[in-house]
Amino acid sequence: MEEAKLASLLSNVRKSNDKGAIYRNLVAIRANFVTSDGGIKLFTAQDGINVLVELLSKPYEKVIEVVLSILGNCCTKKECCKQAFECGILKPLISIISNIPNPSIQCRGCRLLGNLAQHEPISYKIARDNGNTAYALSTILNESDNKAVLIMVIRAIRQLWREKSLRTTLMEQGCIGKIAYLLVRYAQIDSETESPPAPDIKLSPTGSSSGGSSSSFNHDEEKVVLKHWHAPDRMVTKEKFNNIVRNMEHSQLCDIVGYQVIQNYRWKDRPDFRLPESDETGKLFESALKCLQMITTTVVQQVIEEIYGEAGAGLHCLVYLCGETSPFRALSLKVVSNLAANPDAIDRLTECGVIKMAADLIMYANLDESEKRYCINMMCLLTKEACNRGHIRRSGALQSFMKIAKQSHEKREQAMILYALYQYRFDSLSNEILLSNGLVSFLVRILNGIIADREVAHIRHDEEESERVSHASVFSKRRATFAKAGKMRRSDLLFHYKSGNGYHQKQQQQQQQQLLLLQQPHHTAAKQSKLDPYCSAPESPDSGSSGYASTSYGTVRSPSTSVGSSPPRLPEDEAFEDDTEVYSPVCSDHEQEDESSGGSGEPTGEQMAASEAREQNEQAEEEEEADPVVDGAEEMNDFDMVAYLIEDSSNAKWLDAAEELEDDSTGLRATKTTTSHHAEDCIDDNEMFKIELEIATAKTFERYPMQPTLTLLWSVSKSFPAMEFVQADTLETLLKICKHAKKPRGRAFQTLANILKHVNHFLPLLKQDFVFRLHEMKTPYPAHGARCWSCDEMRTACNDLMALFGSVGETGYGQGEIAHILRTGERDLKLRVAIIVLFVVRDTRLLHKLLFDMKVLEMVMDFILDEGTNGQQQQQQQQHRLNGIACSAITRLAQNLSIVGEEEDTGTPSEKLEEKEFDNTVTICDESATSVDEKVTFRVRSSPTAPPEAVLVSKALLVEGSEVFRRMFEADHFIESKNNEVHLHEPISADGLRYFFYLVRLQTLNKLTGMAPPPKVIEASLDALSLAQKYLLPTVEKPVMNIIKTLLNDDCVLNVFEWSLKNYNQELLVASTYYFLYSDISGAAKCKLYRAANRSCYRDEWRRLLTETILYRVQPNAEL
Template identity: 60%
Template sequence: MDRGQVASLLEELRATQDKATMYRKLVKIRMDVIGTEAGVEMFYSLGGIRLLVALMSKPYEKVLEVVLSILGNTCMRKDCAKQAHEHGILTPLISIISNIPNPAIQCRGCRLLGNLAQFPAITYVIGKDCSNTAYALTSILSETNNTAVLIMAIRAIRQLWNEKAIRSLMISQGCIKKIVGLLLKFARNEAKALECTSEEEPHEDETEKVVIKRMHAPDRTVTREKFKNIVRHMENSHHCDIVGYQVIKSYRWKDSQDFKMPEAKETVELFIGILKCLQMVTTTISAQVAQEVYDENGCGMKCVVFLCSETSQFRALALKIIFNLASNPDAIDKLTACDVITMASDLIMYANLDDSEKRFCTSVICLLAKEACNRGHIRRSGALQALMKLAKQCFEKRELSMILYALYQYRFDNLSFDILLSNGLVSFLVGVLNDIISEKQVNHIKHDDEETMNTSVYSKRRSSSQKASQKKRSDELFNYKGSNYYRQSKMAKLDPYCSAPESPESGYASTSTRNPSSLTSSPARIDDLEEDLEDNDIYSPVCSDAEEEEPQENPEPTTSSSQPEPADEAEDTRTTEFDILAYLYDDNSNTYLTNEMAATDLDCDGGEEEDPPPTTAPKGEKRLRNQVSFDDTIDDNEIHDIELEIVSSKAFEKNAMQPILTLLWSISKSHRGLEFVQPDTLATLLKICKLSKKPRSRAYQIIANIIKHVDHFLPLLKQDFVFRLHEFKLPHTAHSRCWSCDEMKSACNELMSLFGNIAETGYGQGEIAHILRTAERTQQLQVSIIVTFVIRDSKLLHKLLFDMKILNTVMNIILNENDEGGEELHDQRLSAAACSGITTLAQNLSICGEEEDTGTPSETLEAKEFDNTLTICDESSAEEKVTFKVTNAAGVVESVRVNKSLLIQGSDVFERMFDGDHFVEAKNNEVHLREAISVDGLRYFFYLIRLQTVNKLTGMAPPPKAIGSSLDALSLSQKYMLPAVERSVQNIIKTLLNDDCVLNVFEWSLKNYNQELLVASTYYFLYADISGAAKCKLFRAANKSPYQKEWRRLMNETILFRVQPNLE
């Protein structure tokens, strides 16, 4: 029809008062006008909506039926619905629904109301001004048996549920209970009806038995109430693992014969409507919602669980309801009683699920894993293995976060550790950690910042507990009411589940404190998982017409459009990136700590439970070299400390590293496995320590736990773990004055010492000896080097280094030699490690340079005068001068002039030489030196004499331009008997020893018989803390020296002297 015809039709309808004519005109509009989008647009623009709203007041039921049908079709459009609302459609519509019992009119009225409620602005007005809407819809549920009316009424309830005022009224009027009653009415198997109202059956809590599984004692059967008391005491004590238990009951979800699947088409549609409505209802986190869905003795919830069966066509809808309930803390016990965890486990293992159904099942298992009994069900059903399989195949961040949350709940479940380890838990978690640290940047603490840095929560609690009076462990167990543990437990009872956020967009429940019986429950929640079930188009179902068929409309339902549109694009982006793991890890057992403190103290790189930096401690409290103490990283109340770390969801919104490390730490304490000693695992943990501000974090403690297991010793010995540990000691090249790098070095030394303690046991010695005698050549060389890193006992070192010739082997590796003196090339990394091993060995044997207090270096006094030749010879003065002549390496004679008075005043030898004419040098004022003395060395020597004459020469001579000048000055000071100069020069030589000059000093000492410098240079070869490659180059240069044999002998004798058995 064209526009003119539609306008004429509307004019005729407006003018007529005959109900038969009205009916015919309205049917013509429904059939010929609004069947197309263009027709609806013409009808709307010509004022048809206003005309039909006015006709709703006519007392003609047949007319009303068609009017409601037309309005229902047109009000799917936002502009039409807005116009109808502006013309006052709500009041007559709700009056019709409430007062006219005609099923056809009620059906179309509820459909129209549902279409209008799809728009938030109209829904808000309904809740504000039409309070009788909830009563009208709730009354329909209990008063009518017409399936079509029930379908439309339930749909309208679902669309209106988001409005808080209407939701509260519906809950108070028992709307949920009536919807669940309808579900039970059509699903009940009358042949085997449930005896839900039987008064003769004793109360469940009175008769239920609980089996307590004990590892080292027979199983114990107690009443449920008795078991609750046991668990309550264990939770309050914070010192015991919560055991898994199984409630003995006859109900099993698979064996249920109480329900049946609907067969009739209308009943199937009703079921779909009810389940969609329950999806929306269960997004509201309320104890009353959970109770009414549960129904009497669990009939309602059991029916929903039944609809999740493998052959059910309602499985996806029912699983979404179960998922929503699993996010409700008040529904956890009820879900457990209905065997939900077994249902989800069976489906995920045996049913052919699509992606959304699999995600629902996984989420349910993960959310329910907080309860110890549910973890037992998951473990015994085999779902734990399936969960691990899903975890390895998971690439979606939110689903992975949910699985990590579930695995985190097993941190105290010793019975499940073996299953998790055998299914690759460690490698999976290490892979996640690798992904995290790949994007992590180094953010270390400098020494300048260490005093102002924030102290961690752990450190604050630890320091305060040390000041307080000490209590015994038993006192804390049985007098817990006076401690922090009791207050934490009491706070935890406000929200025993502690696993859901308050964000409506997140799709998870709220953890805010609330009154369980309150009717003003939290806002409805729309989860992104719902997109798998519903589309985005606005939809209005078609009511059946007994007389005439209406045009078919889009049959695809949705609820997403009923939600308000996002405020802005940025907010939508934040919702998309929301990380549920941050909320799921929020542990309210520590709610007494504020979120602000947690955000300050918990860094994303891992746990910070370490004492303040050691530099703040008194000087006398330095840790001994051979002492390994972990008391400053692990508190006595270990379980409490773990919970203390998870104090705020804000701390983990961007990083899941801390809970993963806590889980690994819990497992590594009591269990061992080859996955722990895999090179990738150890390398990842060491990288975390290296990147952390405070290296002694959870990763450090995990490595310590791995090393402490004796079964791990041999695998660690056979790989390059010790070499890696040494490499991670080296600071970052650009990190000067870095406190974090210094702490990393100290931490690696402690781990090395811990590994060495096991190596020094009888077992460790046996394994080392076995490898050295029977293993392959490469393995023997590697273990020989490891010995130099980790063994500290002198008697054992003497046996290994000399009796078993390990020292000779290590030196051959460095020098590329074999036992016969021939050439044998070794891997460059192995040679560098061997040199580092020699350095560590020297440090362990306390072979180090002398640390004498030699006073202030002289260059601070005469720094400006050193390069000025006038200080030793003033050419402009008439004073007599002496010329010293030396021959350089090229054979050219060079001379140096010096004031005679300076020589006479500085040395007795020079005084006798030049005071008189007894010597030819005095006559000619010229001295010819036959030794190989450089000009710079000669000038440096005269300069030191000058300092001595003005009493400015301290115990440390000023540094020369080159070490050769110091050696020349030392030779001259010995020749001309200047002990003060000799001592000062010798001290500066020992101070300036480095890898460039130590070989020259060593050779000079042998030629000039200087015992002190010989010892100092030999020691330096051993203890010099330079890179392995640089030391290897130094050793090979010494091995080519003319004094090669003396060098090898002195090196061996120095070490032998420190490890020989008779040394006290």
């Protein structure tokens, strides 16, 4: 029934020549069929769109009006838009918009054009084949006063803004200023807006002002904040300020470097604006703000200039619309947030009190998530200006800012917040507030996220040497690369409010001169970049201690050196290469009006392919156009950074479900065409110039968060003690970063050093396991071996940190805290402090007091030798760990006291002993001898219960090698000479006897050096030493003594110690006792050795000798 009726109506439209009949049939179609999804599908299926498109060419205004209305409803569907486009709707539609001044037709025509332009293939055709579209829209915008028409033409402009050619024309026609003027026109109370607040004025120390005029002080209630060079801010009245200025003319010692006028009204109390009262005006505001959202994604100077308007009325109006009670708050906040990413807008936004507005909203307004994000973006991007930082601090917004930061878990938002916090690194007053509100925990959380999945990247010794050799040329390579590039990088324009696009266009000749200057081999700024890669020196920061703009006494960067020319601090890293910085303008909200009856679906495959192909072509064209420095300047300025910095396609609560679906589809496409970068986050100190100084962008902070985070943490730790610094997770994170880095002595190491220097941190560090973790971090990775330079450097770095902590402990305060814990602390705490004392204290006088008067050494030794296994498994594991650490602490103590093994020049390097073999040509018995009288048999037992063993040796060897043996075997009154047999009653092993005879043989052949050849087992050398002493062979005794001391290890030292006590060998007794103390073996192995010695029959002598050895080293200085 419905199909037949529709077919009849369409047939009448086709065949009739009476415009009245056509009009009536069209009205019937509009009333009955195009008000629902089903009716639109039925209408489309019967080729109704083609019929209506043909009617657009007929000069019937009433018919055209209805046709536009019907097509506007139908083109809320993607399929209908495609069909209308294929029927050739664009040419007649744009002709109608351009030539018919009927408001109703203009309204419906612009609505239809906006619906069609939502789809990129169609908008591309509009821009390519219909060049007068932009002129038609700008004409309607400038001439029409009908609010409905204005709403639709602004919407069409928004949908077409992403097309570059149309965007350029619309900007040339002044459409941005007209749209902003509409807001002022309907929101302004009086005919003229109130003059904007006077900009901040800076003074040199001599009193001359750098800007502003006396008109800034028209109100008696105004206050002035004085910015001192080496003192906090001071707020005075206007009268007091005028007196100070007069006195400055006669003073050479004044340290006032700037001031700021504090307005006597809040930003939202402006009396010259009001909210729209009618619904139609409200819809106009909504449409204008949505369009400005799209416009402000184009980062060029013209955008902010036209929005700013006459005397700043446009920007003031936008700020007013961000009020707590404004229904347009979300839309306005996004517009201002987008403007904050425009480097040319920084001064204007600061002048209009944007930072005050954002701070007030953060603290007092009930914001949703998107609105809160917009405010955070504004605060982050505007903190580059020192006055804004000062206001954020004074207003109390810094606390709210940190609260939001701690709740943030999204990587991009964290990068923005990190960028803002980074600007406060020299502001001491703000740093105190940040520390008290969790700055350290926020930064540590970022660092933990970075190192969670990182791999250890260490370098070997040979790699370090080659890197050191080649490092001298890195500087020149970097300079040469920039000179050869000779192009403006897009990231130069971000967050540097004096390097904006408009300023850049005015300074082309100065840029070329700067590029030539960069080619000089000894460029001063280039040298400074490596020394100070992130920031100017603390003596001349961008903002002093108070957070206000200052005039630096140091080198001041002039505008000509900070604009678009590649400055010497620019990184050559791929993070700033042009191919990764090209951004095509993207539409963040493809949407339809409320009168649209349905949402649009996802784009078809053909449209997706066409869109992607066109984007690739445009990107290639932009890359080619970016090469020239001067000719391509305008093309390079035309990019969209806001789409990256403030990625938000939700448009707050103003989008309906259909618009959200459209945003999702475009967001999905954008995701597919975006390339991701996985660069290393941790950058060595020698490579930190790759992050830059003045033009650090939020994108840089997202891709390389490690170094900015560490630099901020290091900067704060230099001046401010805080309990967050000594929390276990903070210290552990910094130690892990040092451990993982190629070069451990980076910012993390320097931050740890700053933390240890603060006396306020000593006691908390003393009560936790930080020193123990330092010791454990010295252990190299097992797979890295002895050739790992990074592991060796980490070991020395940990030793240096221990020494630094010990120097604080040796102060009067440190001694008092240690003594107090050792006297009154709990047992577990006393034990831990006792172990720490062994690690870090070096002063012998203090050591004598602690080790013996306060029984620290006895306490530690008792703990090590206690073999009790009571308690749970976890407690046992903790005790085993502490036992090993305590033994390592004794090793560290011995090293500090210079208790080391004796080293003598024996002629044989100790490291080659294991490789040296016995000389197989040397024999101890001539096997060819047949006579029994030529051989001597030695009968020995290795122990009293062991069976006897016989060893044959040449009599001639004995007679030649020893005077004792010569007298024994040549005289007739010895029984040994008669039987040629010697019985040794003391326990001597056969191997030891053979080894002894082997050494005697080497002596007779003059082959025995100062170091005897190593035996198969250490016991053989001990037996040989006993025999050498018994038979008076000092030439054999000394080499054997040397080999024993050389081969001391944890397996044999106890045997050597016991043997030296039995045989009264003072030299080996000292060597073995020293080895118990200085041996650099694992803590677990040393604990096992100590407990074995404690089970020995000589345990009392062993314990006494260890104690006396340490006492002797600290005793001489005890009375000093």
